[in-house]
Amino acid sequence: MILNDLYYLLTDKRWFVDHIRKKYNGISKSKIVQLPITWGLKRLPxxxxxxxxxxxxxxxxxxxxxxxxxxxxxxxxxxxxxxxxxxxxxxxxxxxxxxxxxxxxxxxxxxxxxxxNGVRSSERLRNSHIGISVDQLVLPPFIRQFSVQKTLGGTPPFLNPITLSSSQISQIDVKWYQYYSSRNDYSFRQNQIDSIEIKLIDGQVYILNSWVFPYSSLLYLFIKFNYPVSLDDIGDR
Missing domain, CATH: 1.10.287 (Helix Hairpins)
Known part of the structure; x- marks a missing residue:
């Protein structure tokens, strides 16, 4: 899907629950939104x-x-x-x-x-949020280890955040699947994000592939803030 075709998803209940739509519906595009990372939901070995x-x-x-x-x-x-x-x-x-x-x-x-993830307790605070606005995306330092092309040398991996301007991002690939949920004896389809790949113009790729990341809020704001999002259906689960 092309970016401009995705705005209708912002009101689609299969993608976004009510509290996400209400929380971000009237948000200012100049505001940097801080999305918390939930370490307790990390997939472990x-x-x-x-x-x-x-x-x-x-x-x-x-x-x-x-x-x-x-x-x-x-x-x-x-x-x-x-x-x-x-x-x-x-x-x-x-x-x-x-x-x-x-x-x-x-x-x-x-x-x-x-x-x-190699994050010390003293580094937890600086690895606790993802920041997003119209102009930039700020990823926590530990996400460097999920980069397809890792930079050798330079800044130690978990000290400084990764600040990306929206112009650096060539595409955001969102892999998703459908599952069936039931409520009050009624079964309905829901869409679940499996992973998000942030591809840069210079070829660098950052992969967010764990429940620790606020997938739904990220996708909502990516669409709302006009980021180049594409959706890839990987099938039912």
């Missing part, structure tokens, strides 16, 4: 996924074992009090235990994701 899943299971088992033990101790020490219904105790404590374990799991997942 299988061995790391298994480690984290195993750790979460162990955390849950230990936490629930401690919960049952604590409840038993309270019953022994305060028998009159615990003649009452104990359901409120569990209805409050069980969700808190689950949230606590998920919180630890998420923090560890972020740490694994950063390490997997």
């Amino acid at each position: 299988l061995k790391d996924e298994v480690r984290l899943a195993t750790l979460l299971l162990i955390l849950l088992l230990i936490s629930f074992a401690m919960l049952v033990s604590t409840n038993g101790a309270l019953v022994d020490n305060f028998p009159r009090f615990f003649k009452m219904n104990r359901e409120p105790f569990y209805s409050l404590s069980v969700p808190l235990v689950i949230l606590f374990c998920l919180g630890i799991y998420y923090k560890l997942r972020v740490k694994f994701s950063l390490n997997n």
Whole structure:
């Protein structure tokens, strides 16, 4: 598809959920929009996924074992009090235990994701956003490792952001597929972005191919800010 044919997609619910359209519909084209990178959604190597899943299971088992033990101790020490219904105790404590374990799991997942991409904890802040406006696209430093043509020497890879003027970009290839979603017993098609390739005039290519990137918001603003976007359907999933 040619760029000028894509504006109609901005109102297409198969591409953009309501909150994205409402958030960016009236945005000023002179504004630099900061889109957060969600490190906790980074695809990890299988061995790391298994480690984290195993750790979460162990955390849950230990936490629930401690919960049952604590409840038993309270019953022994305060028998009159615990003649009452104990359901409120569990209805409050069980969700808190689950949230606590998920919180630890998420923090560890972020740490694994950063390490997997060679980003130190001290560099996380400068690798936390993508900036986009009509005139420029600012990519975080760690995306240099996803470049098809890596520059040898020069600036250390994770210190400075990658600032690209819109005139440097020859094309933005968006690979996408369809899947079926259901809501209220009604099945409908949704479009999901698989990856985004940013191609420069000088031949450099930056590939964004992980859930860590805000795909939908990026595509919406690429179209709205008149970037040279093309869509490549890679088939149903």
